[in-house]
Amino acid sequence: MQVRLSDLKLGETAVIEEVALPESERQLLMRFGFQDGAEVRCSRRAPLGDPIVYSLDGSEIALRVETACQILGARVESRPITDYSE
Amino acid sequence: MNQLLQTMADSTSQSQQQVRTVALIGPPNSGKTTLFNRLTKLRQKVGNYPGITVEQHTGVMALSGREITIIDLPGVYSLNPHSEDERVAVSVLNGSMDGVPRPEAILLVLDATNLTRHLTLAAPVIALGLPTLALLNMGDLLAGRGGSIDTVKLAGELGVPVAIVSATEGTGLDAVGRFLQQANEPVQMTLPVVQDVRECRRWAAHIARESAYRAPLPPAWTRRIDDVFLHKVWGPLVFVIVVGAVFQTVFGLGQPLSNALQNLLAEMGQKVAPFIANDFLRSLLLDGIWKGVSSVLVFLPQILVLFLFIGLLEDSGYLARAALIADRTMHSVGLNGKAFIPLLSAYACAVPAIMASRTIENKRDRLATILIAPFMTCSARLPIYTLLIAAFIPERPVVGVLLGTRALAMLLLYVLGFAAAIGTAKVLKSSVLKSTSAPFVLELPEYRWPTLRSIGLRLTDRGSVFLQQAGTVILCISLFVWGLTNLPLHQGQPPELEKSVVARLGHFIEPVIRPLGFNWKIGVGLLTSVVAREVMVGTLGTLYGRDPETRSMSLQAALQHDLTFSGAMALLVFFAFAMQCTSTLAVVRRETNSWKWPVIQFIYMTGIAFLGAFLVNHALSALN
16 A cells, blocks of 8 residues: 555554655655665654654655655564665 | 775876875765865865865875875756756866866775765766776764674775774774775776666676675664654754754853954954044945944854854754654745745844755755845844934833844844744745755764864864955955045145045935835945944934934934934834845855855845835824
8 A cells, every 4th residue: 555654653563655746856865765665664754743653674754744744655563773685 | 904905006097197186075974074084184175166066175295395286066866967066076087177186096984884875976987997996985973883894895896995983083094005006007997887876886886795884883882862852842852952052152252252242353453443544444444444344354253153163963863853843844844844044044134044054955945045145134233223222212112021022023124034034945945946856865873972172173164265255355345335435635634524426325225215115324334334234324324423413313313303203213124134244245255155146135135125125114104
């Protein structure tokens, strides 16, 4: 079932399937690891709910809801976040 | 494995050129700057790349009698010329940047704890074909948190030598020296199409896997600290306390320090005065040059205090959390969370605030922050606010003993400045500085102890940049205004203020400021306060002190005698909006690297001030 990254609950993990943003924004997000196939865990929310902090590639990166809702993925069973195998 | 691996011992291309210039490149947060400072031992120069707002650091490294120039490039994730930083990096590496020597070798700095991601940059850098050494920085953290990497395999995969280093600990750096002694071109390897970020990442993941990279465990204590600092309730509370402490210290410590320094400098001038016989020369030296120098120096305490805090916040990792907490609110006015600290600091003084805006990576957001910061009610506005409020607003309780009319007036002036800043931000962000193509992406680094060394470096860096580059402009303008107030010479003596060029200018602009309810004396005050707002009070003191009609009165009484109520209120509003601060203009020029923005800012703010004062004067006159 496809899910927006912004709809992930705390602790949930998704594998990114589509970054529905213009090319330049996609390139920027890609540098931080947000790209097809990447495993992203929703690890925290800012106190006011926005932005949302995601764990991927061993880093913690915050995105605004307006950006995260454009990234679609498939929910997966949460694996340990240190697992880097594809 | 703390040694340089010469993977190409058998390489045929033993082009043993003497390396004279080497470029340091790496993603943001890879510890590049710390490494740069280590290698150059602080023998560095800070400048701007010609025509661009990206700062240029070059330093010199001594290597067995030779001097090697190290160019510190801006932190980049790729070499696709998307951002200004990347364009700079590409043109420096190609040797097409004016005034920057073409590098003959590259030190590629990658964070060993984030290697999979950071390796993405390795492909385009190695593809340049220059002798390259890959430095896996933060090697101590990698090992300490249970990560590992096979550097021999990695060197084999990359085709360039690899060394594990720790810039903070200073370990493994001898590899750099050995590399520079004998720099070899990279071995031909199959590299991905370097323009394709996706391809590069896939390649990076492959390389990381092949070289048995095991990422370190995420630091558990960072997450435990964040459980508190980003907690729904405790997070904002800690935020308010930290922010309050910063504001209180900049205001409560920086300001008195600045005042004390100002008094000290003035006293020193007084001490020297009797030894200069010639009146004109004394005036030139003391009122012109020395006052100019003082007006530059008085900013130093505030700049240093603010940057001490910013250094602590940024190096410890809290600044990113503060930005995260503030972002929701800042977003509603079209700015991002990183603008919060600079804007708050602007309540003390816009000069250090504008310098602090460089923590905002998004260029447009940074420019918007720079442009609105001077609207915040800085401490230099307080003397004229206090004077006019005391003279024209009778003290009456508004909310019992809690709030009187005078405090309310002061509060309204703060709100006015804030509203102007927010309004301007909204206008800017929805028009010329609209930034749709750069989403807000904020990396939360792990918490680290700030080091004395890095904080000290930051302070000397900011301090010297301000003194050298903004200081000279401030000094020149101070001297210019001194010239206007001390010319024309009358029998070799400077004229009385009323007969000086500036007074003539005051009379000249009187028709323009008359609709605001100001007379020529206020006009002269406004002209001299272009140097700094607080100068206004001194100028008015001199003018009213010379006028026989007001000579015996206090400045307050003199103003009451000379100004209408509506004129006085208009003057307050004028001060709330107007850009009367040479130092701010000089810093804006320095930070944007052009006169375009300070000029636009000056015209815009003065225009708003004029309009606001005009409306207030006429509205209040009509009411009476």
